[in-house]
Amino acid sequence: MNLFELIASDYKKHKKYGGNFFTIVFFTQGFWAVFQYRIAHCIFSNVKWQPFRFLLIFMGLASQKIIEIVTGISIPASAKIGHSFYIGHFGGIIINANAIIGNNCNISQGVTIGVSGRGSNRGVPVIGDEVYIGVNAVISGSIIVGNQVVIGACSLVNTSLEENSVVLGVPAIVISKNGSKGYI
Known part of the structure; x- marks a missing residue:
């Protein structure tokens, strides 16, 4: 595009x-x-x-x-963000310069997408398509967030997530496989 x-x-x-x-x-x-x-x-x-x-x-x-x-x-110029990107509310959003975010994603206020980890786990997330990220969530480390994932409010995601996962908590755990349909 x-x-x-x-x-x-x-x-x-x-x-x-x-x-x-x-x-x-x-x-x-x-x-x-x-x-x-x-x-x-x-x-x-x-x-x-x-x-x-x-x-x-x-x-x-x-x-x-x-x-x-x-x-x-x-949002640094070097970040890679797909089409139909939506930021729903004012403020507190930090996206790392090396982050990759897929198409048709929603981000709420207070979200951090950043670098974290040690050794081979140190890095920045790759976020798939149609991902909903809730208020004050933190996604960090060399991880892959699959397509159609919902990350709940105030969650810390530091491990990779499969497609259609719904996660919540610190650290985030999968609570269902219903995906992001209806959130995006």
């Missing part, structure tokens, strides 16, 4: 949860953060000529910092 298709898919996802063009574009902080990320990621991935790359990446970092201060959402 190109930049405009990605932004359109994110907008449609936000629109699905209510709101009109005016409220989404001017009052939805999650959309602002995703919009800024899409532009910065496009520059990071596609601009190779050094004088322009340096200047545009610098401008992207400055706009990222402004969005981070205003919204409390940090």
Whole structure:
């Protein structure tokens, strides 16, 4: 997908949860953060000529910092995020620069997707498609979160999860195999 298709898919996802063009574009902080990320990621991935790359990446970092201060959402340009990405609420979201997030995912406020672990377990998560991440969840370490997973509020995920898992707790344990249908 190109930049405009990605932004359109994110907008449609936000629109699905209510709101009109005016409220989404001017009052939805999650959309602002995703919009800024899409532009910065496009520059990071596609601009190779050094004088322009340096200047545009610098401008992207400055706009990222402004969005981070205003919204409390940090999404580095180097992260890889699929289409139809939805951030439902304001603030406290930290995504590691090396994180990979699949298509059609929802993230709630207070979520951290970061680096953790020791030795071969040290690393950043790879999150599948159609994953719902609840409020204040932490996903960390060199793990793989399968497709259609639900991560409950205040959960700590530090082990890989199979598809259609519903997890909850610290550390997170599988409580069902119902998946994310109805959450996404």
